[in-house]
Amino acid sequence: MIKDSQQANKKILVNTMILYAKILITTGISLYSTRLVLMALGVVDYGIYGVVGSVVTSFAFLNAAMTSASQRFFAFELGRNNEEQLKKTFNVILIIFIALSIIVLILAETLGLWFFYNKLDIPAERMSAAFWVFQFAILTFIVTTLKIPYDSVIIARENMRIYAGITILDAVLKLIMILFLLFIDYDKLQLYAILIFCSTFIVVTINKMICNRKYKESLFSFAFDKKLFKTIFSYSGWNLFGALTWIFNNQGINILLNIFFGPAINAARAIAYQIDHAIVMFSQNFYMALNPQIIKSYSTKELNRTFSLVFSGSKIAFYLLLFFFIPLILETRFILELWLGVGSINEYMVIFTRLVLIFSLINVLEGPLTQIVRATGNLKFYQIIVGSFTLMIIPISYILYRLGYPEHTAFLVLSSIYFITTFVRLGVLKKMVNFPVNDYLLKVLLIILVVSITSVILPVAFFVLIHESIMRFFIVSISSFLSVFLVAYFWGINKSEKQLAISFLQSKKFIK
Numbered sequence: 001m002i003k004d005s006q007q008a009n010k011k012i013l014v015n016t017m018i019l020y021a022k023i024l025i026t027t028g029i030s031l032y033s034t035r036l037v038l039m040a041l042g043v044v045d046y047g048i049y050g051v052v053g054s055v056v057t058s059f060a061f062l063n064a065a066m067t068s069a070s071q072r073f074f075a076f077e078l079g080r081n082n083e084e085q086l087k088k089t090f091n092v093i094l095i096i097f098i099a100l101s102i103i104v105l106i107l108a109e110t111l112g113l114w115f116f117y118n119k120l121d122i123p124a125e126r127m128s129a130a131f132w133v134f135q136f137a138i139l140t141f142i143v144t145t146l147k148i149p150y151d152s153v154i155i156a157r158e159n160m161r162i163y164a165g166i167t168i169l170d171a172v173l174k175l176i177m178i179l180f181l182l183f184i185d186y187d188k189l190q191l192y193a194i195l196i197f198c199s200t201f202i203v204v205t206i207n208k209m210i211c212n213r214k215y216k217e218s219l220f221s222f223a224f225d226k227k228l229f230k231t232i233f234s235y236s237g238w239n240l241f242g243a244l245t246w247i248f249n250n251q252g253i254n255i256l257l258n259i260f261f262g263p264a265i266n267a268a269r270a271i272a273y274q275i276d277h278a279i280v281m282f283s284q285n286f287y288m289a290l291n292p293q294i295i296k297s298y299s300t301k302e303l304n305r306t307f308s309l310v311f312s313g314s315k316i317a318f319y320l321l322l323f324f325f326i327p328l329i330l331e332t333r334f335i336l337e338l339w340l341g342v343g344s345i346n347e348y349m350v351i352f353t354r355l356v357l358i359f360s361l362i363n364v365l366e367g368p369l370t371q372i373v374r375a376t377g378n379l380k381f382y383q384i385i386v387g388s389f390t391l392m393i394i395p396i397s398y399i400l401y402r403l404g405y406p407e408h409t410a411f412l413v414l415s416s417i418y419f420i421t422t423f424v425r426l427g428v429l430k431k432m433v434n435f436p437v438n439d440y441l442l443k444v445l446l447i448i449l450v451v452s453i454t455s456v457i458l459p460v461a462f463f464v465l466i467h468e469s470i471m472r473f474f475i476v477s478i479s480s481f482l483s484v485f486l487v488a489y490f491w492g493i494n495k496s497e498k499q500l501a502i503s504f505l506q507s508k509k510f511i512k
Contacts, residue, residue: 022164022285026171027278033171034274035340036178037192038267043344045129045189047263048122050270052130054254055112055120056137067148069093069235072295072374074156079296087217088225092232094149095224101142108138119255121262129189136193140200147204150211153218158292162214166207173199238379242370245387252394253410260401265348271340272352279324280360283317287367294368298375306375307436310368311444312497318448319488321364326456326480329357330463331473338473348407355411363418365444369425372433382428389421443494451492455483 038046070093077086113134122130154163177195181188211218257265290313297305328335332353336345373382396417397410429435459480466472489498 018160018164022160022167025168027281029171029175031274031278031339033175033178034271036175036182038271038340038344040178040181040188041192043267044123044263045126046270047265047267048126048130049133049189049192051120051254051258051263051266052116052122052133053137054251055115056108056134056141067152068374069232070149070152071155071291072235072377073232074152075292075295076299076375076377078156078292079299083217085228088228089232090149090153090217091221092225092229093152094220096229096232097145097149101145104145105138105142108134108141112138119259121258123263126189129187132190133193136197140193140197143197143201143204147207150207150218153211153215155288156292157215158289159214160289162210163288166203166210169206170199170203173202235377235379238383241387242379242383245390249390249393249414253397253414256394256397256401256410257407261407265407268346268348268352271336271345271349272356275328275335275353276356276360279321279328279357280364282320282324283364284367286317286320287313287371290368291371294371295375298372303433306372310372311440312493313368314365314444315448315488315492316497317367318361318364319451319484319492321361322448322452322455322488323481323484325357325361326459326484327473327477329354330459330476334468334473351408352411355408355415359411359415359418362415362422365422366418366425369429372429372435376433378432382425382432385428386421386424389424390417393417447492451484451487454487454491455480458483 041049070089073089073093074086077083077089116131116134120130151163174196177199178192180195181192184191208218254266254269257269290309294306294309294313297309333345333350336349336353370382373379393410393413397413400409400413426435426437426440430437459476462472462475462479466475
């Protein structure tokens with residue numbers, strides 16, 4: 001059993017390294033692509049693309065519910081080595097996603113189109129172009145939806161090489177399409193939407209072909225298991241509620257900003273989330289490698305290992321985000337100017353970026369806690385309690401905006417509510433699975449708080465003492481990385497976690 005756990009832990013680390021290599025490549029491509037798109041479209045058109053796209057992706061709560069459901073059921077059956085049930089599960093899930101695509105198409109072309117014409121603040125001369133952006137955003141969304149079951153099989157199988165390769169291909173194709181955007185004489189906003197759809201379609205087709213060839217369970221047949229459908233549908237129903245609250249908050253803030261302040265503010269928000277996405281991917285991809293193991297260990301009733309994975313995973317994911325959080329939060333303006341050019345940024349981009357980063361650091365611990373609940377398959381109580389808190393974000397933000405509060409108010413509300421919700425989650429988990437809350441508070445929250453406070457001292461000192469320059473940026477960044485690494489290694493992780501890291505590095509010949 002111990003040997004199996006060690007092998008599983010090494011597999012998590014290997015997959016994490018693969019995903020991090022993917023992140024470094026795709027992040028570099030994505031950031032450069034964003035600069036090119038902003039240059040080609042301009043601030044207003046870039047903001048229009050973001051807010052129009054958000055209307056379509058508002059329906060992603062349907063996908064989000066089924067995405068986690070499919071990953072959970074695939075990983076659960078793999079943990080029990082039930083290949084026949086795995087095949088049935090894939091068939092049912094793909095049928096559900098096809099149905100969801102049809103539902104999204106109907107909702108987008110009715111409710112979404114009404115909202116597009118009646119509520120969004122879009123300049124009159126750009127309405128025609130925005131309409132075609134809306135249509136191609138729907139097509140892109142549907143094609144992406146049909147890719148999810150295949151991605152879920154790959155992730156549950158823990159084959160991160162394939163997943164990373166497909167993701168890199170997606171980023172490269174999008175960059176190629178954006179380069180076309182610079183040289184083709186056509187309405188840039190419409191053309192961008194068309195090219196993004198084309199690149200997405202190519203990637204989804206390749207992904208399906210690879211998955212069909214490698215994993216037999218992904219070969220679709222019309223066999224339909226009614227009992228399994230009810231089980232998945234029941235699970236997804238409450239997961240849908242949780243996904244709905246996230247989409248409602250994320251896209252709701254974007255729409256509120258558009259209604260109260262216009263598309264230029266949406267562009268600032270889009271830029272902030274581009275930076276946030278680039279660093280949050282480090283923790284999210286670590287969770288992608290970790291989550292199947294949490295579900296598989298729970299499926300075999302190894303609760304101590306399940307809790308251990310949650311404790312260790314939460315700390316490591318937090319430190320991975322903290323590595324980048326400190327220099328980014330200090331050098332936000334310099335980074336934006338370096339990335340987009342001095343004349344392309346405004347104060348809203350700086351403020352929004354800092355607030356979004358703070359929110360991500362607060363929310364990074366949510367993943368493993370929610371994953372335990374998903375492993376149980378019993379989401380009702382958890383989603384009702386947690387969702388009730390997070391649903392307050394948009395109404396509170398709307399009221400404050402009506403009272404004249406500034407643009408960044410919604411981000412403060414978002415962070416505050418999610419901070420409170422962290423402790424709500426722990427209380428719910430205690431009731432559901434007898435989660436060791438006191439140990440979590442002492443061995444995770446207290447430790448990461450000490451690591452955070454200690455790590456920030458040296459970078460802040462350099463930031464205050466040195467004038468803004470490329471030299472200060474490098475000094476602050478290097479001191480941040482070193483501070484977080486050293487403090488986390490000597491204080492922030494326990495002996496077994498150190499041994500695991502050293503063993504992994506030795507196995508890969510990084511150290512002797």
